[in-house]
Amino acid sequence: MFNDVYDVIVVGAGHAGSEAAAAAANMGSKTLLVTMNLQNIAQMSCNPAMGGIAKGQIVREIDALGGYSGIVADTSAIQFKMLNKSKGPAMWSPRVQSDRMRFAEDWRLLLEQTPNLDFYQEMVSGILVKGDKVVGVKTSLGIEIKAKTVVLTNGTFLNGLIHIGDKNFGGGRAGERAAKGITEQLVNFGFDSGRMKTGTPPRVDGRSLDFSKMVEQPGDENPEKFSFLDVTKPLKNQRSCHMTYTSPEVHELLKEGFDRSPMFNGRIKSVGPRYCPSIEDKINRFADKDRHQIFVEPEGWNTVEVYVNGFSTSLPEDVQYRALKSVAGFENVKFFRPGYAIEYDYFPPTQLRHTLETKLVSGLYFAGQINGTTGYEEAGSQGLMAGINASLKVQERDPFILKRDEAYIGVLIDDLITKGTEEPYRMFTSRAEYRTLLRQDNADLRLTPKGYELGLASEKRLRRMEEKHDSAKKFVSFFKDTSVTPEEINPILESNDSSPVNQSGKLFKIFARPNISMDDIRKVEAVEAYIQSNNLDNEVIEQTEIQVKYSGYIAKEKNNADKLTRLEYVKIPEDFDYSKIKSMSYEAREKLKKIQPTTVSQASRISGVSPNDISVLLVYMGR
Incomplete structure (x- = not known):
């Protein structure tokens, strides 16, 4: 069946594996994607959403380099929100609510249309090693498939163990078996391994909920999108999410099951994600709080299935049910499936190089939750980088490493390699010391030229980025070169409680004032005339406003980054x-x-x- 030697074999088709396979294949490497179930490619195992604080920046970076996550997030979106809009642009973070079934379908169809990519459904039980170099993989049927490089993206499947109350059983995800053999083999090679835990909430029937008792959370009035390409248009119609709260009564009902909780009775010994705790962990750790938020998120355009965000739990199913029935709007709730916790093997990422290649075995790469991270976005970015570097290694080209001042992806990988992690790692804006440089709006300006050099980003993507860059640069120059009279600008300044001017001055200085927005400055006839005559789109207008208002901060941070990165050489x-x-x-x-x-x-x-x-x-x- 497999006579050829593949350039790259990717094991696992979650978010990391899908991005790895797409990157390697698009760079011209003959690639094989092996997964236990081809129906579950890029499955959203937990919440049906992409992006969020810092995670949205990562998705835009993946897209800017030529990855697929941003495109699929757009084609499957049912709601868009730009988070943190009340703060500075370094904090703005895009997020979409996704149609879970469509997300996986769109990913699979994109992969199937990717040249150089083959698929095979089976469990990989081990890797083939000759000396200190990987030479392929072995499946549970005993088939040996040869390869020059291998990328492992096993997610939560390595010796996965699912917990619901005092019951537990093997599995990598609800309804799917765990992967056996790889951990034991890698440990025999000399790798250190550990155990981590994550969890997921119940899924319920939306027809059984009373949304009138909840707070509606609609999407943005003028929604944007993730991908810098015009594959889709921004959403015209959106589905609302809703918010409700737990109560002291709910907390007491949950506590009744604590003696049967695997978290508290010692059955679960591994560490879970600190920033996404289970509901039992929340009421235990934050005993002073009498309520916690519950976000009620639809799973798609047409399905009635609902994701109960904020109610992740591994308590017995009867306890979950009784407690959730006491939440406002859930009085008549019907379960599709209960929440559960899952323990799985991971490998401390200090055993990797910055390319995500292992130090012990040449040509072997790890990406995603196998490295101790949590989140689709973190996994996807690692998969992209592992796929790129595996392909570069085969092509005998220099490795591709992003620095901390170049991308959140660079921060993520550098944190993992140099610091390691003893709990599931999640990206935050606070982890990036150069976050003013690493904004979601300029991911294409930072990374698309690099993606194009790799042979990953298309020429169309590069040209679009160059047009945006040139248009914004010219618009900034317009503000620096154009003067405005007191008669024209003072009414605008006074209406925004900003000090009037006594003489004509450059628009740049006026626009740089913190309380003057683009909407205000567009009231100046010359500005609106420039926008209309040059047919500027919202991306260019937003980019210009940021460059004008934050030019001092950006220059200072760039200078600091340049000083500190000298030691990189x-x-x-x-x-x-x-x-x-x-x-x-x-x-x-x-x-x-x-x-x-x-x-x-x-x-x-x-x-x-x-x-x-x-x-x-x-x-x-x-x-």
């Missing part, structure tokens, strides 16, 4: 012997020896390595 030899540096702390020597950073900058970000240790290292290296 100070390379550490691969066989560097840290044990010789006696004046460095013992902890630093051990951490550096284990992680083997490639640059001094990477070494400085390792937990336990102090600025003094870095100074000693620089002196020792003759710097």
Whole structure:
């Protein structure tokens, strides 16, 4: 069946695997995607949504590089929201509510239309290794498939164990079996492994809910979209979500099941996501709060299935049911399925290089939850990077690594490689020290040229980005070059409680005032005339406003990034012997020896390595 040697084999077809397979195939590598169930490609295992705070920036970065997540998020969207609009643009984060069934279908159809990509449905039970190099995979039927590189994206399937109350059973997801064999083999090769936990809430029948008792949450009045390409238009019609609350009565009903909770009786020993706790964890940790928000999210355009966001739980199903019936609007609730927790194997990501290639086995890459992350977006971005680098390795080209000042994806991977994680890692804007540079609106300006150089982003995508860049640059120059009289501008300033001017001045200075918006400045005849005569779209107008209003902050952050990234170019030899540096702390020597950073900058970000240790290292290296 498999006589050819593939350039890249991707194991698992979740968000990481789908992006990895698409990237490798689109870069010209002969690629095979192996998954246990081809009907579940890019399945939304948990909530039916893409994006959110910091995650939305990642989806836009994936799209800018030429990945598929942003396109599929748009084609399957039922609602769009730009979060944090009341804050500065560094915090703006796009999010879509998705049609779960359509999302998976659109992903599969896109993959099927991708040249160089083959599919095979079966469980991979192990990898084939010759010396210290991967040479393929072995399936549960005993079939050996040869490859030059392998990307493992096993999600929650490695020895997955599902918990509902005092019951537990093997599985990688509800209704699907766990994957066996890979963990044990990798541990035999010398890899460290651990266990993590995640959970999911009940799914219920929307026909049994009383939405009149809930707060409606509609989408944005003027919705945008994720992809920088014009594959789809912004939504004209949207489905609303709703919000309700738990109560002290709900909390008491939940507590009745605590003695049967696998979280509290010791059955679950692994660590769950701190920022997405289960409902029992919330009422236990935040005992002072008498209610918690519940977001009621439709699963699609036409289905009646509803996702109960905020009610993730592994309590017994009867306890879940009784407690949820006491939530306002859920009095007559009917379950589609109860919530559950799942434990699974992961591999501490300090065992990887920044390319996501393992240090122990050449040509073997890890991406997604196998690296200890949580979230579709984090997984998709890792899959994209692993697929890119696996393809580059086969093509004998230089690896592709994004720095912390270039992308949230760079922050994510650098955090994982240098710091590791002992709990499911989730991206936040606070993790990025250069978030003013890493905005969702400029992801294409930052990354599309890089994607084009890789052979991943299309020429159409590049041309569109260049047009946006040039148009915004010219519009900024217009504000710098155009003057306005007090007679024309003072009525606008006074209506916004902004100090009037006594003489003519440049529009740039006026527009830079914090309380003057683009809508205000468009009241100046020359500005509106420029927009109309140049046929500027909303993207260019928004980009211009940000460049004018935040130019000082952007320049300052860029300067800081340039200073700090100089150490990125100070390379550490691969066989560097840290044990010789006696004046460095013992902890630093051990951490550096284990992680083997490639640059001094990477070494400085390792937990336990102090600025003094870095100074000693620089002196020792003759710097």
